[in-house]
Amino acid sequence: MSFPAYFTQNIAILKELYPGFAEELDKAPEEDELLPGDFKVETAQGGRGGGRVLTVRGLYIHSPRDPVREARRLAEAALSETAGKTEGPVVILGFGLGYAAEAAAEIDPSRPIIIVEKRREIVRKALELRDLGNFFSKNRIVFVLGKDGSGITGALALFEKQDRDAAPAFIRNRALISMDEEWYAAVESRIKTWLSRNDVNRATLKRFGRRWVRNLSRNLTAIRDLPGIQDLEGILTAPEGKASIPVFLAAAGPTLERSGPFVSEIARRCVIIAVDTSLRFLLNKGVDPDFVVSVDPQYWNFRHLDRTRASRTYLIAESAVYPPCLRHPFRGCFLCGSLFPLGRFIEDRVDPKGDLGSGGSVATGAWDFARRLGASTVWIAGLDLSFPELKTHFKGALFEDRSYAESFRFATGETWSFRALMGGQPFYAQNSLGRRVLTDKRLSLYAAWFENRFRQYRGIKNLSLSGEGLAIKGLEPVSPEALLELPERREEINSLLEKAYAAVQEKFFCSESAKSRSEAYETALKTLLEGLENIRNLADEARISADTGCRRYPKPGLERAEQEKILKTLDRANKAIARSAVKEVAGFLFPDADELEGAPSGDLFLKHLEFSGNFYRALAEAAEYNLKALSGGKSI
Numbered sequence: 148m149s150f151p152a153y154f155t156q157n158i159a160i161l162k163e164l165y166p167g168f169a170e171e172l173d174k175a176p177e178e179d180e181l182l183p184g185d186f187k188v189e190t191a192q193g194g195r196g197g198g199r200v201l202t203v204r205g206l207y208i209h210s211p212r213d214p215v216r217e218a219r220r221l222a223e224a225a226l227s228e229t230a231g232k233t234e235g236p237v238v239i240l241g242f243g244l245g246y247a248a249e250a251a252a253e254i255d256p257s258r259p260i261i262i263v264e265k266r267r268e269i270v271r272k273a274l275e276l277r278d279l280g281n282f283f284s285k286n287r288i289v290f291v292l293g294k295d296g297s298g299i300t301g302a303l304a305l306f307e308k309q310d311r312d313a314a315p316a317f318i319r320n321r322a323l324i325s326m327d328e329e330w331y332a333a334v335e336s337r338i339k340t341w342l343s344r345n346d347v348n349r350a351t352l353k354r355f356g357r358r359w360v361r362n363l364s365r366n367l368t369a370i371r372d373l374p375g376i377q378d379l380e381g382i383l384t385a386p387e388g389k390a391s392i393p394v395f396l397a398a399a400g401p402t403l404e405r406s407g408p409f410v411s412e413i414a415r416r417c418v419i420i421a422v423d424t425s426l427r428f429l430l431n432k433g434v435d436p437d438f439v440v441s442v443d444p445q446y447w448n449f450r451h452l453d454r455t456r457a458s459r460t461y462l463i464a465e466s467a468v469y470p471p472c473l474r475h476p477f478r479g480c481f482l483c484g485s486l487f488p489l490g491r492f493i494e495d496r497v498d499p500k501g502d503l504g505s506g507g508s509v510a511t512g513a514w515d516f517a518r519r520l521g522a523s524t525v526w527i528a529g530l531d532l533s534f535p536e537l538k539t540h541f542k543g544a545l546f547e548d549r550s551y552a553e554s555f556r557f558a559t560g561e562t563w564s565f566r567a568l569m570g571g572q573p574f575y576a577q578n579s580l581g582r583r584v585l586t587d588k589r590l591s592l593y594a595a596w597f598e599n600r601f602r603q604y605r606g607i608k609n610l611s612l613s614g615e616g617l618a619i620k621g622l623e624p625v626s627p628e629a630l631l632e633l634p635e636r637r638e639e640i641n642s643l644l645e646k647a648y649a650a651v652q653e654k655f656f657c658s659e660s661a662k663s664r665s666e667a668y669e670t671a672l673k674t675l676l677e678g679l680e681n682i683r684n685l686a687d688e689a690r691i692s693a694d695t696g697c698r699r700y701p702k703p704g705l706e707r708a709e710q711e712k713i714l715k716t717l718d719r720a721n722k723a724i725a726r727s728a729v730k731e732v733a734g735f736l737f738p739d740a741d742e743l744e745g746a747p748s749g750d751l752f753l754k755h756l757e758f759s760g761n762f763y764r765a766l767a768e769a770a771e772y773n774l775k776a777l778s779g780g781k782s783i
Contacts, residue, residue: 153278160283161274168290172267181268188276191215199276201244203269208243208322218246221318222254229314236261236289236306238299238338240331241320244273245282251318252286258316259287261302263334265327267292296334297620300341300599315342340588340595355444356736357772359467362444363489364776366466369473369482370493371668374655375500376463376481376519382647383418384521392636392643393417394522396530397436398510399424401538402613403529409627410434415635417526418644420517422509423451425529426460435459437644440513441468442483442503461648463516465503466490479648483512488731489773496671497664504600508593514600514609524608526630531616532594533578533586579614579624586617594619676777678729679770686767689720693760697753710752717759724766736769 161169187202192212200211210217225237235258237251242264252260264270270292273279289305291298303315315338324331385391395417397403397410403425406413413419414434421429423441435457441448442465449469452462462477466485473480484502485491494500504515510530517525576591578584586594594617601609601621614624654660696713724730 150275151278153280154275156280157274157278157283160280164283165288165290168292171290171292172271174267181266186272198246199244201269201272201276203323203326206322206326208241208269208320209246214244214246215250218250219254221247222250225316225318226251226254229316234258235315236303237316237318239263239318239320240334241265241323242270242273243320243323244277245279247318247320249279249282251316252282256286259289259306261289261291261299261315263291263296263299263331265293265296265323265330269323291334295620296330297337297598298602299334299337300595301602303338303341304599337595340591359444359487360489360736360773360776362467362470363485363487364773364779365470366468366473367490367493367672367777368668369480370466370485370490370500371497371664373473373480373482374651375498376483376503376516377499377501378651378655379481379647380501380519381521382643383523385523391521391523392640393524393526393630393633394517394520395419395630396510396513396517396525396527397421397425397429398513398527398529398531399428400529400531400533400616401535402531402615403428405613406528406627407432409631412631413526415637416630416633417636418517418520418522418640420513421460422513423448424509426451426455426457430455430457437461437640438463438516439477440509440516441465441472442486442509442512444468461644463512465512466494466500483516488735492675492729492732493668493671496674497667504596508596511593511596511600514597518600518604518607522607524610526610526612526625527622528612530597530611530619530622531613532590532597532619533576533584533617534573535578535584535613535615537585577618578616579611579618579622584615584617590617597622672777675729675732676774678727679733679774679777682724682727682729682733683767683770683774685720685723686763686770689717690760690763690767692716693756693763696756697760713756720763732773733766733770736772738765 158169161172181203185204187205189200189202189211191198191200191210191214198209198214200214201208222237229235234255237248237255237258238261239248239251240263242248242262248260248262251258289302291302383392383394393416395413397406397419399422407428410429410432411434419429419434419436419438421436421439423439423443426436426439429436437459438461439452439457440463441452444465444467446469449472452472452475456476458476458478460477462472462475462480464472464480464482466482467487467490482500484500485494501519503512503519514525514527573585573587575583576586598620601607601619609622610625610629611619611622612625612627612630692713696710699709724733727733
């Protein structure tokens with residue numbers, strides 16, 4: 148069969164710019180793949196755009212009359228849905244012959260495009276029938292092709308660093324989706340789960356944002372005085388020809404109990420990393436983990452560490468943790484990079500610590516810490532992200548003890564357990580053994596994070612000691628016996644950690660380094676306080692101007708000159724705040740824009756004044772709260 152010249156050009160561009168995708172297209176046929184007889188090619192019946200039309204198994208996948216015009220209409224409608232929001236990628240669900248993807252790229256060339264297509268045969272047919280060279284070469288494109296569609300979360304994650312709240316636009320090819328409803332439904336479910344994390348983050352910020360600021364204000368000197376995890380980077384990376392030391396990660400799910408009888412044997416073979424919620428479990432088994440990870444700022448989270456004795460354990464913490472956490476008598480403490488603007492402001496100017504991937508759970512941070520250490524194999528226990536046998540945590544966890552300690556006649560321990568099971572929008576999913584297990588929306592978000600991270604770092608082998616937890620792509624269930632067959636390496640582990648910490652002591656705690664950090668800290672703190680005061684004053688001035696305008700408008704009325712004077716004041720404040728080095732710190736506690744809207748009004752100028760007054764009032768209050776927290780204010 149002969150192909151037009153542009154087919155060769157299409158393939159050449161794909162091989163140069165998207166080699167992985169080109170390789171995927173060249174793979175051998177799979178089961179249930181479309182056959183040549185399933186396709187029929189026609190020419191559009193009319194319209195201005197013309198173009199080729201494709202039917203698949205008798206189903207038109209584009210307008211038989213004018214596919215170009217149809218695609219333009221679909222793209223305009225989809226892009227208009229994100230008007231007024233931070234614009235994210237355009238997600239094409241069902242590529243077809245590429246008309247809709249091309250139209251979206253023409254309307255807004257700045258937006259990246261994610262092409263999701265179940266059947267690669269359709270993409271091949273598009274390359275044969277249409278000249279797509281310009282589209283492929285001039286746009287940022289990510290392909291999610293076939294398999295189980297799990298790559299969609301990784302594709303969305305590629306663009307989250309630009310703006311976590313960016314809103315994707317969706318263009319759906321209804322005909323292709325109807326052919327493979329189950330596959331596309333699974334993809335859309337993954338998309339919905341991934342995007343819902345922003346709602347979770349906003350709700351968490353609203354509930355705990357001020358707590359994070361208070362904790363950070365009391366822990367700022369720790370950024371100056373404690374080393375970062377970047378000083379431990381790669382210490383487990385093995386020399387060529389030598390097996391790397393494996394890591395055992397103890398999460399706090401119900402199946403952690405399964406490792407209890409042989410956890411001391413595991414400690415002889417692996418570097419032990421615990422999450423804060425599993426620390427007591429290991430200590431009760433006579434094992435001091437090498438590291439314990441704690442990143443949650445709440446008081447009750449600190450209680451997992453309170454009154455424990457782990458003098459051979461290093462604490463890995465985020466600088467917003469509950470302050471007594473950093474004073475606990477561990478062997479040593481390392482900070483990870485702050486998740487919050489206040490912490491990052493000081494770190495960037497004093498001592499960057501090294502970031503840990505944040506998926507909303509301490510287990511996600513613990514796994515990412517293992518990755519940063521240089522682990523090539525991570526054995527994991529208790530990462531269930533579900534409720535096996537309707538249990539929420541391992542037996543003896545602080546949550547369980549607390550529920551029974553605080554139980555009474557009308558709120559028993561069983562009541563607490565039921566609320567934990569039912570409080571997060573529960574549903575049944577498949578575990579790693581192919582059976583049903585109860586999970587919930589929050590836990591499935593963590594699973595999406597792990598799947599995305601495992602996909603990014605394919606060189607790390609992840610093994611679960613139980614298959615009863617939620618199935619996570621990239622996490623392979625194995626028997627505990629396989630771990631116990633590994634050679635003992637505890638002496639080697641202890642020696643390696645001692646050398647690593649000695650190097651940190653020599654580099655980080657020497658007098659010259661300490662003096663440099665101290666000077667940088669004082670300068671950064673001064674800049675921070677002056678910047679917050681300036682933003683507060685600017686916001687107050689702008690608020691007064693907007694409020695005065697609201698009171699005087701429309702009766703007795705503002706003269707045109709007075710209106711322009713108010714607008715200039717607001718504009719001057721906007722520009723000054725936008726240039727401020729501390730604007731992200733001040734804006735951290737800022738409410739959603741929806742909360743700042745005033746009463747409905749048909750007068751655009753009055754509506755603008757009301758919104759501006761609320762906006763600057765909220766900004767001034769946020770700046771003032773930070774200033775009081777940093778000064779040790781007791782009234783906040």
